[in-house]
Each structure stands twice: as structure tokens, then as C-alpha cells.
Amino acid sequence: MKVDVLLGLQWGDEGKGKIVDYLAPKYKVVARFQGGPNAGHTLEFDNIKHVLHQIPSGIFRQDIVNIIGNGVVLDPIIFKKEIEGLKPFNLDLTKNLFISKKTQIILPSHRMLDAALEKAKGKDKIGSTLKGIGPAYQDKIGRHGLRVGDILSPTFKQRYDKLVEEHRRKLSYFDAVEDMSEQEAEFFEGIELLKKYNIVDSEYLINEKINESTTILAEGAQGSLLDVDFGSYPFVTSSTTIASGACTGLGVAPKNIGNVLGIFKAYCTRVGSGPFPTELEDETGELLRKNGNEFGATTGRPRRCGWLDLPALKYAVMINGVTELFMMKADVLNDFEEIKICTHYELENGEISSQLPYDICDTKLTPVYKTFKGWGTSLDSANNFDKLPYELMIYIKFIEDELGVPINLVSTGPNRNQTVIRDKH
Ligand code: GDP
């Protein structure tokens, strides 16, 4: 069976965790393919609200195999905290959690380097989550990272010390060498804990599952506009967040990718620095933030808010080959009399464009908006597409027509059951 990929089409926090958890019963395997503790995926069900960072969002379903793929960067300290956070749920994670031997490890010194690099950037800082993501991926690409499979080797500590020595040299350049002893102790506790779980050749595991015709969902982190190649570079994360990342991040051949499920908010948010053409720095933006409770699940930072950006969404649909769209947080717009969608950008020379420019960070783009009438009602009673308000259906239809991809799911609240599915028959 082919692997379906679920990923964010904007700047992250689209609601991936909610939907992976919602869709999980349809799948036997859920596999995270990139990112690390910079992600915060929120799940809400049965009066439980839980945020996952590195552990896949299928974890609450005991019969599902959850894989942390080779494309992920894993912090053992945060892994230990996540495992402790899951204890009250009495899940036997030794049965349903599998970690790739090739997953890269985030060291405490990676986090220190992240902080030092951001500080050195001054006003040009990326707004990183400071979880050590950039430095850990740099070491991976630089070919001296440590991987989860290495923790089983008798020389692991020696290799750790060697890498930390190198990090200390870099940190001294920034005058940022710190005492690491406390964090190192926690790190090695995390390493010992990791050994209790299934450390596997996950590319073999996943390909066996493909050959057995098992249903598999690949879970993305961040969003397409944060992709290291196609995002608003340099204000991006350090991994491949788009559909092709599922191939390299799990060892799945392109021919084995099935549906690409693209998830987007009915408006836009961004946390951290970087271009955001439709950002609203006024009371409308404030209202989106308040109604949408737009505060980061990982860092608690207020998210920047703005109207839906169609050129950016079209771009994301194109580079991912999205086959189905899921629209999230429609309920956040319930109180708005008017809702806008940016259909084009006006460039400084007056030219109208529907493409994301290469120099998006330095170009002033003025969004050209189309205005829609709001629906002005709660969506709580809408349990199928036919019951969605007329004005919302107009909004949905416009987006579908522009993108040429159907919106098959509308999310009307954070809870697992606040989800409206289009009947495809
Ligand atoms: P992720 O990183 O893509 O998994 O998304 P986050 O968990 O960081 O952020 C999404 C936030 O929106 C979380 O607080 C969710 O509980 C919440 N959420 C998800 N879907 C909806 C929805 O349809 N309506 C509302 N109001 N909140 C939602």
C-alpha cells in the first residue's frame, strides 16, 4: 500500500496533530519524517489536551505502529519529558513506538550553538525555537552528527565528547561557552531511556509494511513555507518539510507515495521572523490571534496573524503535489463580518503577480484582496458539509476553484470530534 503524506501548507501550526490523531484509525502506521522538538502538535479529545513534539501523533492509539523516522532530529532530554508526560495515559510505548537508528541526536551543545548563532544575528534573527534544530542538521549534513543507532556502541561516549569539544570551540568564538554538566546528566538519562524502546532499521520496517499492504501515514512537521529550499529563506527551518521529505526522511521510494494531504488554516499565521505579506498588525490581526488562541504550542510566543494568502498556498500545493485539502480553524472566522483572501500581489513597480518572488524577503508586496461575506454563526451544529453555512461554502468553493484541489475536510474546533468530512460519494 502506498504511503499517504500529511503536511502543513503554510508556516506551521496548521493543526497537523489534530488531524493525524483524527485520521489515525484509518492507518496502521504513523511515521514522523522530519523536524524535531521545534514542532508542537496539539491533540484534543475526551477532555484531554496534549502537545507532542517528537513522538508521532498516532501514539494514543495502542494498535498503531508509531515511527520516528531517520529524517528527524531527536533531543533525548525532551524525549524523556515526553515519555513522562504520556505516563498518565497508561500506554505501553515499548510496544508501539519505534525509533530509526539513523535519527540524528540533538546534544545540549547544539541548543547552546542555536542560541549563540541567533544572538549573533541580532535584528536579523530567524526567531528559531532554540531547540538546536539548525546546528543538529548542520552536523548531519557536515557528516559528523551522532545517530540513535550509535548509542548502542561502546564508543558512544568518546564520540560524544569529541563532538562536544568541537562545539565548545565554536561556542568560544561566540564567547558563549557554558557549564554543561547539568544538561549532560539529563542528556545521558535520556539516552538510557531511549535504549528501552525499539531502535530499528526503520527503512526496512516501513518497506515491509508497504509490501504487506499496510496503511501508512507520514506526518510532517513545520510547514511548506518553512522548507529549507522553498520556504522564505533564510527565515526557514533546516529540514525538507515538503512531500519529498517523506521519501528521504523515511526511506520510501517516490513511487510508493500515495495521497498528499495538505492542511491549511482558513487564514494565516507565522511565528518567528520573516516575510508575511498578508500580516495584519491591527485589531483584525488581534482578533484572529484571540479567537484562534494563536500562541505557540512549543514556545508560547504570540503567532503573527493575517488573511489567507492564495499565491503562497498555490505554491505549496504545486511543490507538494497535494491531492486533497483540509481546511482548519474555520470557526475562528465565525464572528467576522467580512473575510479577505489575498488573490495576487502588487509589486513595487505596479505589476500584479500571483507568484512568490525569489527575493520575497526584500520585496515589498502589497496584497490584492477579494472580500467575502462572513457567515456570522457558530459551526457547532454542522456535522456534515451540507450543514455548513452558505457563506462558508462560497469561501470554500472559491479556494477549491483557485487551487484545483478539493477541500475534503473542514475543522470547526480543536477537538477530535469537531471535524466535518465531505462525503465523497
Ligand atoms: P500543528 O503544529 O500543525 O499540529 O498545530 P498546533 O497544535 O501547533 O496548533 C494548532 C492549534 O489550533 C492547537 O491549539 C489546536 O488545538 C488548535 N486547533 C486545531 N484545529 C482547530 C480548529 O479547527 N479550530 C480551532 N479553534 N482550533 C483548532
Ligand code: IMO
Ligand atoms: P509545527 O510542527 C511553527 C519556525 C520558528 C522559526 C523557524 C526556524 O508545530 O508546525 P527552528 O527552531 O526550526 O530553527 O525555527 O521556524 N518553526 C515553526 N513555526 N510551527 C512549527 O512546527 C515550527 N517549527 C519551527 O518559529 O521561525
Ligand code: MG
Ligand atoms: Mg505546532
